[in-house]
Amino acid sequence: MRKIIMMLAMLLAHTVYGQNTLPQIALPLHSTAHFISPQPVKYVDISSKDIIGDLPVPNILRLKFRDTVSSFKDAVVTITGEDFIAQYRIVAGTDESPAMIEIGPENCRPLDITSPGLTQDQLRKICLGLITSSEKHPVKKVSDLGMTAQVNRLYTLGDYMFIDLGFRNRTRIKYDIAGIRFSIDDKKVTKASNVQSIEIKPLYRLMSTPSFATRYRNILVFRKMTFPDNKVLNIELSEQPVSGRVITIPVSYKKLLQADIVPVE
Template identity: 45%
Template sequence: MSLFFMRRQVFLVPAFLFSLFFLAFDSLAQQRAINTLNNLPRIEITGGISLHIVSPEPIQKVDVSSHALVGDLLESNVLRLKIVPDSVYLLPRTPDALVVVTIIGETFIAQYQLCFSPPGLGLTPTLLNISPEDCQPLEVSGVGLSTPAMKVHALSLLKNRSTSAIRKAGGYGFRTRLNQVYSLGDYIFLDLSFENTTGLRYSIDELRFKIEDKKITKATNVQSVEIVPVWQLYPLTSFKRNYRNVFVFKKMTFPENKLLNIELTEKQISGRTITLKVKYGDILKADTF
């Protein structure tokens, strides 16, 4: 039985943990070219108790070799497995016939063997973190830069607090600025910050990125192309004074007669709206990691 799950946002883990994970991951995975059933990590599972498996990156696919088990994603990197009620009899109870669970992430594949444990013993695990020694490297089609890698680089940008603004705009007691532009392969990182100088909390409604004409006249049709980040460091939320975030885009190009307009709108009928205009030259001058 194969289960396919869509990706969603993941919660934050400190950057150094991701670095340690992938350093260990590269070295350990090279030592194990073939997995056999007897070599797979063994995990016990009990009826009525869910097993939660935490991945270091978003889970792409899951395969479970028994109809007695079902799984779902609580978060993009948290898999929940449990025994289907009245299906315990389908689970093998001998060491030579175990259930295999395969988990595919953005850059790795991991497998575990599950065995049934009777209730009442109190030894059944409820949480499992996928460790580097359980993984093998994997190149998934369509995944250019992994989520953990984007997070590591985005957090490194936030360490730089003394940058002068590349572009800035303001109004209604509110200021926004483009702090840094970085590129990595086919990806562009935009470091944006927002400052609220009023006593009213700013509740973000939308943050939109649109490529539009520099000059708009009544005689021409306005051409606007909206681009969507492939990833962002923090979710959009409300803030009292300051808010800073990093947005990642696939490589973009646009002519000199157009601008990248970053439009922030506030909730409420009379919400404040601020537009930051970024020139293509600002993108071309991006630093590299």
């Protein structure tokens, strides 16, 4: 996918560079300009070595001139998000030139790659809608050492799987989360068998909560997963520092197949 984005950016730059069709941005001579994107920035191309840039946070591109620049005419910067591509013509400005530039829809072109998925903003909106649902009648529930872990609901939407998790701490000791690990493991493990564990990473998580005193709930999003009936999806909550309060919820493939469809408004 990255190669496709690069080729599209180069083609677009070749088509319009040198023409007056690109929005022009005056880059301050002795300070930094920040491009604010409505989505996390996935790819950046700067046509001139006289300009350097970085991503201090996922949705901000920071640009400035190199200290060694003696003369500069212009350049093109290409910025892509999850579903858009934008280009700007960069010219030398003054110290009074604007330091913040918002990437608006008027300067964006849709980025249509063969199988477009949901953007981070779209996933967030869906998760916020799902988390308002009731936690009653969980799909799976496990209790141990004063902790209760449960899969509240399972949802599916196209190639996405949404897992609604809930945890309850019935002790008086705050729980500091080391991490939530998801892996596909064999249901039955014997001493003679070779244990195969496949860890899977979420595409998106609604919240990043470092600790909780009594209750914690989150929704995590994965690509559609399939595995044979002799394996199980294990969801493991672990505590930091090293602690015995580790709790694992096994979810069978049958449960995943019974996932609800995300309600569409």
